[in-house]
Amino acid sequence: MSLAVLVVEDDREIRDVLRASLAAEGFDVLTAVSLSEAAALLDHARVDVVVLDLGLPDGDGAELVRRIRRTSSLPVVIASARHQEAEKIALLDAGADDFLTKPFAVGELLARIRVALRHRGTAVQPAITRYDAGGLVIDLDAHRVERNGEALHLTPTEFNVVACLVRADGRVVTHRQLLVDVWGAEHIDDVHYLRLYMAQLRAKLEDVPSEPRHLVTETGVGYRLATE
Amino acid sequence: MANPLTPAERARAGRDLVGVVVAIAAATAVCAALDGVISLTSQAMVYLFAVVAASYALDRVGAIASAVGAVTAFNFFFVPPRYTLAVEHREHLIALVAMLAVALLVSTLSAALKRETAAAHASETRARQLRELAAGLLAAERESDVLRIGREALARRFTGPVFLVGARDGEVDDRTAIPDDVARGLRCCVGEAAVLGPGTGRWPGLDAWYVPLGPRDSVVGAACVAPADAADAVGREHAEAIAALLAQAIGRLRLAEANLATSAALQRQHLQSTFLAAVSHDLRTPLTAIVAAASSLQQQRARLPVGEQDRLLAAIVADASHLSAVTENTLQLVRLAAGGEALRLEWQAVEEIVGSVVARLRARPGGDRIGVRIAADLPLVRGDATLLGQLVGNLLDNALKYSEGPVQLVALRAGKRLLVSVKDRGGGVGEADRARVFEPFYRGGRIGATRGAGLGLALCKAIADVHGASLVVSARPRGGTRFTLALPVEAQPEAALAT
Numbered sequence: 001m002s003l004a005v006l007v008v009e010d011d012r013e014i015r016d017v018l019r020a021s022l023a024a025e026g027f028d029v030l031t032a033v034s035l036s037e038a039a040a041l042l043d044h045a046r047v048d049v050v051v052l053d054l055g056l057p058d059g060d061g062a063e064l065v066r067r068i069r070r071t072s073s074l075p076v077v078i079a080s081a082r083h084q085e086a087e088k089i090a091l092l093d094a095g096a097d098d099f100l101t102k103p104f105a106v107g108e109l110l111a112r113i114r115v116a117l118r119h120r121g122t123a124v125q126p127a128i129t130r131y132d133a134g135g136l137v138i139d140l141d142a143h144r145v146e147r148n149g150e151a152l153h154l155t156p157t158e159f160n161v162v163a164c165l166v167r168a169d170g171r172v173v174t175h176r177q178l179l180v181d182v183w184g185a186e187h188i189d190d191v192h193y194l195r196l197y198m199a200q201l202r203a204k205l206e207d208v209p210s211e212p213r214h215l216v217t218e219t220g221v222g223y224r225l226a227t228e
Numbered sequence: 229m230a231n232p233l234t235p236a237e238r239a240r241a242g243r244d245l246v247g248v249v250v251a252i253a254a255a256t257a258v259c260a261a262l263d264g265v266i267s268l269t270s271q272a273m274v275y276l277f278a279v280v281a282a283s284y285a286l287d288r289v290g291a292i293a294s295a296v297g298a299v300t301a302f303n304f305f306f307v308p309p310r311y312t313l314a315v316e317h318r319e320h321l322i323a324l325v326a327m328l329a330v331a332l333l334v335s336t337l338s339a340a341l342k343r344e345t346a347a348a349h350a351s352e353t354r355a356r357q358l359r360e361l362a363a364g365l366l367a368a369e370r371e372s373d374v375l376r377i378g379r380e381a382l383a384r385r386f387t388g389p390v391f392l393v394g395a396r397d398g399e400v401d402d403r404t405a406i407p408d409d410v411a412r413g414l415r416c417c418v419g420e421a422a423v424l425g426p427g428t429g430r431w432p433g434l435d436a437w438y439v440p441l442g443p444r445d446s447v448v449g450a451a452c453v454a455p456a457d458a459a460d461a462v463g464r465e466h467a468e469a470i471a472a473l474l475a476q477a478i479g480r481l482r483l484a485e486a487n488l489a490t491s492a493a494l495q496r497q498h499l500q501s502t503f504l505a506a507v508s509h510d511l512r513t514p515l516t517a518i519v520a521a522a523s524s525l526q527q528q529r530a531r532l533p534v535g536e537q538d539r540l541l542a543a544i545v546a547d548a549s550h551l552s553a554v555t556e557n558t559l560q561l562v563r564l565a566a567g568g569e570a571l572r573l574e575w576q577a578v579e580e581i582v583g584s585v586v587a588r589l590r591a592r593p594g595g596d597r598i599g600v601r602i603a604a605d606l607p608l609v610r611g612d613a614t615l616l617g618q619l620v621g622n623l624l625d626n627a628l629k630y631s632e633g634p635v636q637l638v639a640l641r642a643g644k645r646l647l648v649s650v651k652d653r654g655g656g657v658g659e660a661d662r663a664r665v666f667e668p669f670y671r672g673g674r675i676g677a678t679r680g681a682g683l684g685l686a687l688c689k690a691i692a693d694v695h696g697a698s699l700v701v702s703a704r705p706r707g708g709t710r711f712t713l714a715l716p717v718e719a720q721p722e723a724a725l726a727t
Contacts, residue, residue: 082556083563085614103552105545192575192721195608199577210579210586210602217584220572220614 003117004028004046008038008064009053009079018051021106022113034058039067047074049116051109052096054080054087061087062094069095075116079104089221092174099172099221115170115227128169131225136205136214138166145205152204157182161197162205165215170227172218198223244290251282252297256305268306272323275302279327283335291335298331299324347462354466357384361470365477374481378451378474385466388436388454394478395441395449410452413438417450423468427458439467442475449478503668510554510683514547521547553625557683560618561668564690571694575608575721576616578639578646585621586637594628603640609715611695619691619699620648622684623711627652631708645714653708662701688713 005027009015019029030045032038035058041047050068052061061078068074078099080088088099097116100108129140137146140163145152154162160182165173175194179187187193198217202209216226255278259271275298282294303313307320315321361381368374375392382390391410394401395418400411416431417424417438424430425437436454440447451474453467521540529537579602589595620637627635631654638649657665666689688711692699697715704710 082614083559103548190721192608192723195575195577195580196723199579202579202583210583210600211590212583212587216587217580219581219584219617220612 002026002028003048004030005113006030006032006038006041006045006047006050008032008035008050008056010034010056011053014053017106018109021109025110035061035064038064042068042074049075049077049113051077051079051100051113052091054078054084054091062091065091065094065096075113077109077112077116079109085220089174089176092172092221093176097171099218118169128167131166131169131227133225133227134213135207138162140166147205154201154204158197158201158204161194162201165223165225168224170225172222172224174222178222194223241289244286245293247286248282248290248294248297251278251294252301254278255298256301259302259306263306271306272302272327275299276327276330279331280334283331284338286335288332288335288339291331292328295328295331299327302327350462354385354462354469357381358469358473362473365473368477368481371478371481374474374477375449378470381470382451382453382467385463385470386453386455388456389452390454391452392474393449393451395447398447400450410436414450414452417452418447421445421447423464425464426456427461427464432458437464437467439471441471441478446475446479448475448482499668506668506683507558510558511551514551514554517547518544518551554683556618557622557687560615561683561687561690564687564694571612571615573610573612576611576613577608578602578606578616578648578715581613581617582620582637582639582648585617585624589621589624589628592628597628597633597635598624599634599636601636601638606639606641606646607717607720609646609695610718611715615691616695619688619713620650622688623650623713626650626684627654627709627711630654633708641717642714644717646717648713648715649710651704651708651710653704653706656703656707656709657701659703662703665701666699 003026005022007015007018007022007029009018009031010033015031015033019031022029030041030047032041033056035056038050038052042050052064054061065076068076075098076091076096078088078091078096079102080099081102092099098112100112131138135148137144139145143159145154145159145162161178164178164181175191176188178194179190183190183193198215199209202212202215205214206212214226216224218224252275255275258274262271262274279291279294279298283291286294300313303315303320303324304311307315315324361377364377364381365374368377371394375394379390379392382392389410391406391414393406393414398418400415400418406414413424413431413434413436417440420430421440421442421444422428422430423437423439425434426432428437431438435456436452437456439451439453441449441451451467451471457463521543524532525537525540532540582600582602586598586600589598624635624637627650631652633653636649636651638647638651640647666685668683668686689699692713695715697713699711699713702710702712
């Protein structure tokens with residue numbers, strides 16, 4: 001059975017292009033032009049992943065994300081323009097899985113959907129505890145980090161930061177999520193902690209720290225571990 | 229005079245009386261001492277001298293008093309029959325009348341002389357005050373300065389409360405605290421564009437003069453001065469002279485203001501038309517290419533070789549990406565210029581910002597020409613990551629576009645600055661163009677040759693500005709260009725325990 005994507009987008013041209021490209025990749029494609037239509041579809045149809053446009057005519061996407069999160073871990077990918085950055089971050093913090101900045105190439109969309117879909121049913125599946133890409137192996141259960149076969153020593157906080165990213169499994173983790181998970185809610189605004197620890201981690205985990213291949217910065221949003 | 233005397237006038241009258249008594253007593257004493265030695269005629273001369281002296285020094289009343297007193301004393305003490313006021317000879321009567329006439333004449337002449345001297349003195353003082361006022365007004369740069377200087381000048385001459393307000397289009401700027409009746413008078417004065425008050429034939433019942441600043445149709449304000457006396461034409465003229473000077477000064481300032489506004493509007497218009505021309509060029513060029521490539525694929529696909537189809541598709545993607553970048557730059561520049569949106573200034577690591585920009589550019593054709601060198605342990609800077617990323621991205625993009633060789637990005641600390649330089653070995657920016665490359669849409673004569681560079685650097689400069697950073701362009705010793713961004717390094721935040 002093929003996977004179902006719900007595309008919530010009010011522009012007809014974009015909707016048609018996305019429908020065609022996603023159908024070509026073998027997805028069942030549902031479309032909605034408004035949040036209310038999307039909500040109705042979610043109630044009555046099987047959906048495996050949602051691609052949600054920001055700036056829909058009938059209001060706030062955050063409402064839909066919160067509604068989805070109350071009942072399921074259905075992956076949600078946000079598509080937003082640059083000037084909607086604040087709204088995008090709010091949605092990510094509200095539980096959306098990932099984002100795309102408009103304009104985006106179809107390849108990027110497919111990559112985001114693939115990452116998001118790995119999390120289908122994470123509520124019942126065992127949590128992701130291992131990262132293995134480009135010579136970097138992070139094993140949370142064994143508490144081991146290796147680069148090119150060599151064991152690395154991370155401080156406890158460094159390890160907690162990395163663990164957060166590993167568990168997200170390629171999805172972006174916002175600054176707030178990282179700060180709350182690692183340091184606690186009272187440090188929600190201490191973005192400089194992240195800057196300092198990420199610099200330390202890049203120095204340890206990356207071959208060329210100034211051009212990281214694993215610890216990817218999503219400017220203004222957060223960090224992710226590159227999985228592809 | 230029907231009016232009761234003021235204390236000063238009463239004191240002067242008392243002094244005059246004493247003067248008259250002293251002068252007559254002195255003349256009497258001299259005559260008595262020389263009695264029998266000199267003739268009666270000579271004694272009359274002594275009295276005459278006293279009268280002339282007193283008449284010169286005192287006013288008309290004093291002069292008459294001294295003449296009457298002198299004649300009476302001369303008659304009483306020396307004219308036979310002595311010690312009576314009876315006059316024996318007609319001759320003596322003539323002498324007495326003559327003495328009275330001389331006293332009045334001298335007093336009148338001296339009073340006129342004194343009046344003229346005083347008038348000359350007063351008019352000289354006025355002229356000096358007006359000169360000083362004119363000089364002070366030349367230095368005034370604001371209308372409020374003019375009004376302040378004007379108030380001081382009026383207060384030097386008029387002791388009563390002095391009010392001075394500006395007016396525009398027949399309306400008084402009533403922002404200062406002014407009593408209602410005065411405000412009404414000022415409004416009326418501005419409306420009628422004429423002097424109101426005693427002696428002017430308009431509203432003579434007022435106890436102050438209302439003087440408009442400037443002629444009808446260009447009244448720029450009004451003054452209210454007191455005390456105002458119908459007979460004090462000189463005082464009124466002085467007030468009008470001051471008003472004329474103030475009107476001139478305010479008129480000059482308003483003209484300069486209007487000129488400035490006009491030139492600003494012209495400049496805005498010019499900028500707007502440059503903006504439109506550049507945006508339409510920047511947007512239309514890639515759009516034209518996209519439409520051409522897409523329509524060619526739509527209509528001729530069957531006849532196009534596969535390689536050509538791929539080339540057209542790649543052109544569409546590249547031009548659309550370029551269009552997206554131009555749009556982003558334009559919007560960001562407009563947003564920054566509008567200044568409405570609050571910046572999200574957070575602690576940023578330059579290494580991170582550069583890293584994500586370079587990662588994005590690496591995927592582009594020519595992206596492998598970028599070399600990155602970032603010093604270890606760079607301090608954090610406060611900034612907006614998205615904007616700084618856009619700045620660095622634009623610089624790198626430009627360097628790739630205008631040069632064929634390697635492009636280097638270097639970040640290092642220099643004292644209280646964090647320097648980010650982007651260097652290329654391209655054709656370089658001419659000396660003349662260097663100051664202007666940051667102007668919106670300036671292309672250094674390359675318009676048409678390359679797309680959309682004009683806006684990118686203007687945005688870079690605007691982003692540097694909002695970060696309190698400098699952005700300069702310089703020529704490299706062996707050819708090429710270097711753009712250097714100098715970000716201020718602030719006191720670093722308290723670091724989390726490094727565990």
